[in-house]
Amino acid sequence: MNALTKLGLSREFTILVFLLVLVGGGWLVWNQPMKAKAVEPAEHAEVLKVWPDSATDKRLDVGQEHDTTKDDGELIAGKRVQRITNVSSAELHFWPADADVNTGTSVIICPGGGFYILAWDLEGTEIAQWLNSIGVNAFILKYRVPTARESDPAAAPTEDLQRAIAMVRHNAEKWNLAKDRVGTLGFSAGGNVIANAAFTTARYDAIDDVDKQSARANFIVPVYGARMVKKEGGLRDGMELNKDSPRAFIVHAFDDFVPVQNALELARLYKEADVPVDCHVFDTGGHGFGARFIEDVPVTNWPKLCESWMRKNGWLERIGAADSQQ
Template sequence: METLYLWTNQVPNEINEKQYAVKTPDTSNNIVRLTDVTNPILEVFRPDAAKNNGASVIICPGGGYKILAIDLEGYEIAKWLNTLGFTAFVLQYRVPENHLGALNDVQRAIKIVRSKSKGYNVKSYKIGVLGFSAGGSLSARASTNFNKSTYKKLDEIDKVSCRPDFAVLIYPAYLNKGKNNTITPELTVTEQTPPMFIFATADDAYSNKGSLVLSKALIDFKIPIELHILDSGGHGYGLRKGNIAAETWPVLAEKWLKNIIK
C-alpha cells in the first residue's frame, strides 16, 4: 500500500512530536481504532486499471474526533470505492480533539491529491470527500471552508485549490451546533459549495437533525443535494452486513456518484 505524508516538516497547529498512530485496546464490534495521530497520512487504494473511472475520493473515518474507525469507515470503504472505479485515499487526520488540525489535514490532503492527479490517472480531475460521523463533519467543513486559509502556505502544493468537487456524508455528526439546533456556524454554505449526498436514519440522534439542517441550507443556495433518511439503522454501521442502513446507502450512493462524475 502506498502512503503519502501530508506534512514534510513541521505539522501546523501540532505541539506533539511526529509518531505512528496508536491502535487503542478497544476492538469492540470488530473495529480497529486509531488515536494519537500527529503525523497525518493518506493511504492509497487503486482500482483495477480496466475499471478506473478517472475520479478519486478522500475518505474521512469517524470516531468523534477522538479516534479513527480506520477499517470500518476507512479501508473497507476504500475497497468498495475501488470496485466502482474510484482511486481512494484513506485519511488519517489528527485525533484526539484537534479540530483545527483535522481541518488543516483534509485541506492539505485535497491539495496533494489534486496536485498529483495526473499520476493517479484522474482524467476528470474530480476529487470528492466521503466521511462518516465526525468524518462527515470534517467533510462538510472541507466543503464549506475551502476559501479560508487555516494554515500558513508551505510550498507549491498549497497554491492548489482545496475545494472538493463533491461530498458524501454518511451519518454525519455535529452539523447542528448552532443556537436551537441551527446549522453549525462554521459551515458557511455559499453558491460555490459542492454538491452533496447525505444519508442518515431517523433513530440516529447524532445525525438526523443535522442532516436536515445542512440540507435546507444547501437547498436555499440551490446546491445539488440528495438526502436520504431511513427510519432505522442507528449509527456507526459502515458497510457491514446485517444492518438495513448499511445495505441501503451504498446502492443509493453508487448511483449518485456515477452521475456526479459524468
C-alpha cells in the same frame, strides 16, 4: 537480603522489605501501558505524508500511535472495529483503482471516532475497497487525533483534509486522476471534518506548490455526520454554504444519537442555496454502521444509492489520461 541482615535488621523485617519490593515491582509492571500494537498499512496502499517535515507545527505531541482494538469490543455486523489513536502527523493512504476500471475520480475518506480515535477498517479500508470496486481511487486520511479536548476539535483534522485535497490535485497528472472529480466522504466526526473543509476557506498558510491547488472538494458524502449545524438552525459559525459549494449525498438514521437535524438542516441549506443534494434519512440504523451490510437494516444499502448518485452526476464515467490534466 543478606545485605539488609548485615545492617542489623531482623530476619523478619528483611523478609517483609523483600516482599514489599517484590509486590511493588509487580504492581508497576502490571500498571504499565500494554505494548502498543503497531498500525500497519494495507499491502497495496501507498502512504504519503500530508505535511512536509518542515511543518513542525502540524504535529501533535500525543505519544506513540497504536491500535486500541479490544477482543471484547463492540461488534458491527459480526466484526470488531479497528480503532487507532495518537496520530501525531497526518498521512494519506492511497488505494488506486485497477487500471481496467479506473474512472479518474478520487474520494478522500475521513473515518469517524469522536476526535479520539479513527475507526480505521469500518470507516476507512472497507470504504476504500468499495470505492475501488466501482472504479474510484480512494485515499484514506489518517488525520491527527486525539483533538477532542481542544477548543475546536475539528481544526487540525480540517487542515489535514484541505491539504490532502490539494495534494491529490497537485499529483493528478502523475496518478492519472481528474482534478475536477475529487470528492470527500466522512463518517460521524469525519463528516464534521468534510463539512468544515467544504464550507470554509483554507485554514492554514500556504507552504509550497501543493497549496496552489484548490482545497475544496467537488462533492461531499457525509454519513451520520456530526456537529455540522447549530441547534437553532444554520451551519456552525465560520461555515458558509453558497452556490459554489460542492454537491452532497447525505445519509442518516432517524434513531441515531447524533441528531438527524444534522442531515435535514444541511439539506435545507442546500435547497436554499439552489445546489443539488441527495438526502437519505432512514427510520432505523443507529450510528456507526459503516458500509457493513446488515439484513433488514435498509440504511446499510447506502453505498448502492451513493453509487447511483455518482453515476448520475457523471463521476463514474471513465476518462483518459489527457482529461486528467485539465
